Amino acid sequence: MTSKERAAWRAKANSLEPIIQIGKEGITDNLITQIDDTLDVRELIKIRVHLETAPESPKQFAPKLAEALQAEVIQVIGGVIVLYRKADPDKIAEKKKKRGSGSAKAKAKKKVKIKGLRQRQREKEAKNPYAVYDRMNKDKNKKQSRTK
Structure with a gap:
């Protein structure tokens, strides 16, 4: 990713609110799954690291998350990490297949x-x-x- 592309993503990230938080548990499998699903939907996300309770600093978390998620670290400022990953429609479709389409749940729902x-x-x-x-x-x- 070029510096101009990174700057453009930083500009887009300014208006975003952090939607995922990292606390005293640090990076767990559930956290990775949650961030992975969120990146599939949004492409660009902010993650807040609670500085008082987190076991590591945001600058240490960022490369670990990027590697685990095949994402790019756009920036790390204070306790906020901004990650970007281009949405892959094939990967999203594959995940939906694994989970089930949810149609059974929809059919079971009764209209009230x-x-x-x-x-x-x-x-x-x-x-x-x-x-x-x-x-x-x-x-x-x-x-x-x-x-x-």
Whole structure:
């Protein structure tokens, strides 16, 4: 990556917020997986390193992360690391295949229709004809409480 390309990515990274944090655990397999998935989606991410609790400095973490993720370190400033990796559609498709398309979950989901108050009242009255009187009494009680 040329210095001009790196400068352009730095400029784009200015407006980003850190979405991943590294703390006292340091770099773990779960963290690598999470960053890998995020890079697939976003290409450019910021990672915050908690300086007080992290076992190493951000400058030590950056090359390790870049190597593990086949990404480029754009910059390291203070406790923030900026990583870039070009999105690979084939790799993303392969990951989706491994995980499953999620279609079984989508099919299993039941559509829920939210009923309004009036519709619920009509259904209640259809089941129980005396429910009409309950509603009338409720309305009278409301009017009486307002006038007091």
